[in-house]
Amino acid sequence: MKSIFAIVITLMIFSCHNNNKKDSHRETILTKTDTPAKEQPNFKTVEQMEQYRQRLLDSNYSFLDKMLDTVLKAANQKTQEHSFSGKIDTALFGYKDMYATYEFGNIFSNDKKHLLVKRFINEYSTYSGSLYSDIYLLRNNSFEKVAADTVTETFEENFEDLNCDGFRDYVVNSYSGAGCCPRSADNGYLYKRKSGDFVFVDFFNRESNCPDKVFYETSYGYNYDIEVYKYKWVGMKKVLLESFGPTFISWDLNKNPKTYTKIIYPSGKKLILKNAPAEYRKLKIFDYFEIK
Numbered sequence: 001m002k003s004i005f006a007i008v009i010t011l012m013i014f015s016c017h018n019n020n021k022k023d024s025h026r027e028t029i030l031t032k033t034d035t036p037a038k039e040q041p042n043f044k045t046v047e048q049m050e051q052y053r054q055r056l057l058d059s060n061y062s063f064l065d066k067m068l069d070t071v072l073k074a075a076n077q078k079t080q081e082h083s084f085s086g087k088i089d090t091a092l093f094g095y096k097d098m099y100a101t102y103e104f105g106n107i108f109s110n111d112k113k114h115l116l117v118k119r120f121i122n123e124y125s126t127y128s129g130s131l132y133s134d135i136y137l138l139r140n141n142s143f144e145k146v147a148a149d150t151v152t153e154t155f156e157e158n159f160e161d162l163n164c165d166g167f168r169d170y171v172v173n174s175y176s177g178a179g180c181c182p183r184s185a186d187n188g189y190l191y192k193r194k195s196g197d198f199v200f201v202d203f204f205n206r207e208s209n210c211p212d213k214v215f216y217e218t219s220y221g222y223n224y225d226i227e228v229y230k231y232k233w234v235g236m237k238k239v240l241l242e243s244f245g246p247t248f249i250s251w252d253l254n255k256n257p258k259t260y261t262k263i264i265y266p267s268g269k270k271l272i273l274k275n276a277p278a279e280y281r282k283l284k285i286f287d288y289f290e291i292k
Contacts, residue, residue, distance in 0.1 A: 146197035
């Protein structure tokens with residue numbers, strides 16, 4: 001009888017011990033010192049709020065760096081593979097949508113392999129997020145960074161043959177949240193086939209026309225306060241051919257242009273035209289020249 005009683009007591013103690021372990025383990029999982037909600041801040045001054053915000057920024061940016069290191073460590077173990085891709089996600093930090101994607105292989109040409117790492121973070125729930133792009137070239141069985149880009153506004157990234165040379169380039173487009181007029185800004189990374197690295201070129205309100213190797217950009221504005229610039233690719237360089245826009249007469253924005261001015265480069269010859277040429281009328285930006 002005593003032995004049975006002893007066994008019962010032992011099982012009760014063991015059960016309590018296990019329950020305590022489970023409770024302790026659950027508390028450890030739920031308690032995340034890097035989660036802002038657990039800090040329950042009580043701000044008394046603007047300075048305290050700014051200090052708190054800066055701590056979150058430092059914490060999140062530190063983790064973004066760790067994500068990049070994690071991708072590179074994993075990629076260095078797979079350099080012999082033909083291609084691979086993946087994603088690193090986290091829900092442990094303060095800001096939403098913090099994650100990284102990576103892609104390895106013949107991204108830009110068949111004779112060289114690159115690793116493209118894209119890290120995303122949404123710093124404020126009511127604001128657009130940020131994109132950190134890093135491109136590495138696999139050279140001598142190790143990764144060498146050959147391009148990097150950061151954009152903190154509304155963005156879209158893709159591959160495009162910018163200079164019409166038959167090879168894909170990397171493009172990051174951003175669009176400012178404030179302004180009266182078209183404001184599309186492109187960061188272009190032109191792929192250099194021989195070396196495997198890139199040439200940076202920026203654009204503003206770009207409209208392309210391959211395979212003629214011609215493209216257009218504009219100044220910022222509308223009606224009489226806007227110009228279109230026509231360029232042509234010469235290798236990796238954009239060469240200005242001409243500018244075109246409404247001839248300024250007055251600041252009456254309720255009138256359509258009476259004439260247009262075209263300047264030929266590099267001579268600087270100026271032409272006054274009664275009608276806009278067809279190549280400019282077909283541009284999307286041309287709608288800003290005339291009152292509908």
